[in-house]
Amino acid sequence: MLIFPANILALEDSVNGNAILLKIIERTGDSKREYIYLLSKYPLEKIILEAEGDTLTVKQGDIVILRIPLKSSYYTLVCEGRSYSKKDDRITIEVEVEDSNEITVEVVYEMVTLTVDPEFKNVKVYINNLPKRTLKVLKGRKSCWTIDRGVVTVGSGIFATELIAEKTSDCLIVEEDTVVKINWNESNYIKTLKNGLILLLLVALGEFLIVLYTRRKRKNLSK
Structure with a gap:
């Protein structure tokens, strides 16, 4: 079994009918990444795809051919034009090989929205190192945020008040749309x-x- 990034080599010309291409497309929001796995075609008649947790397993009968780590455990699979969702925390797909030289499986990850509200417009927010106050992130994965300042001054002169953020950064596992509101306390x-x-x-x-x-x-x- 050989593994190649899809954007480096085109393997179709190398198959010559003796192997089958398993193309895995991972979709994360608006972006996608492709991988191609070259499997021996014989004695394959059909392959079984089992997705459980954050692992996609390729099997022939009870024999494990390949295990592919996934980015998250929240996803749907698309194969041969059909969409498959988890049942009992697992997806099982049987694919007949027959005369096919290529099988394409698309992993579509579930995304949720993480919003960080610093309350003040002049405080910059970074989510996963991107200058964003709101960002679509992988459901069930850890995301991190930070702000560029922990102290702000409100008012001027004798009426000036110095406020300090309770947190300037944090990491959390995002399971649903989440809003993080930063609290500010008056300095001692x-x-x-x-x-x-x-x-x-x-x-x-x-x-x-x-x-x-x-x-x-x-x-x-x-x-």
Whole structure:
């Protein structure tokens, strides 16, 4: 058994009727990748394709000819114009070889949407190293996101507030459409500064009230 990337060699001219081409096409969203596996045609009469978990197994009867790792365990298979979905977590397809020199199997992966909402427009988001706030990703696979800054300043002057992100990056297994909303907390420095200013204002207000009370008391005594 030989394995060749489909975009490097065209094997049709090398088969000469003694082998069969098994073409595997993996579709991930709008992209696809092809692989060609060269199998001995004899004594093949039919092959059995079994997809379970993240593995596609090619068998002749009970004999395993080939095991192909898949990107995810969420997919449908398309073979000879028919679409096959999992039943009891497995797909089984029997393909008659007969006079055919090529069998094409398409693996169509399920995709879900991962959205990262940083709340602020000036914070850039990267999902799987792509500058995207929303991205279609493989269902059941781990995806990672990151933001380009963990601190933002809101307002200006004495009204400026410094906010710190609870997380600047994370990885998660995405099983369904998911929205990650980044939470921002006021920095301890700003909290301390604000509390200090409030305390100063209260002290100043207290002193002002004392002065005002003292003046009124003096006026009343002078009458």
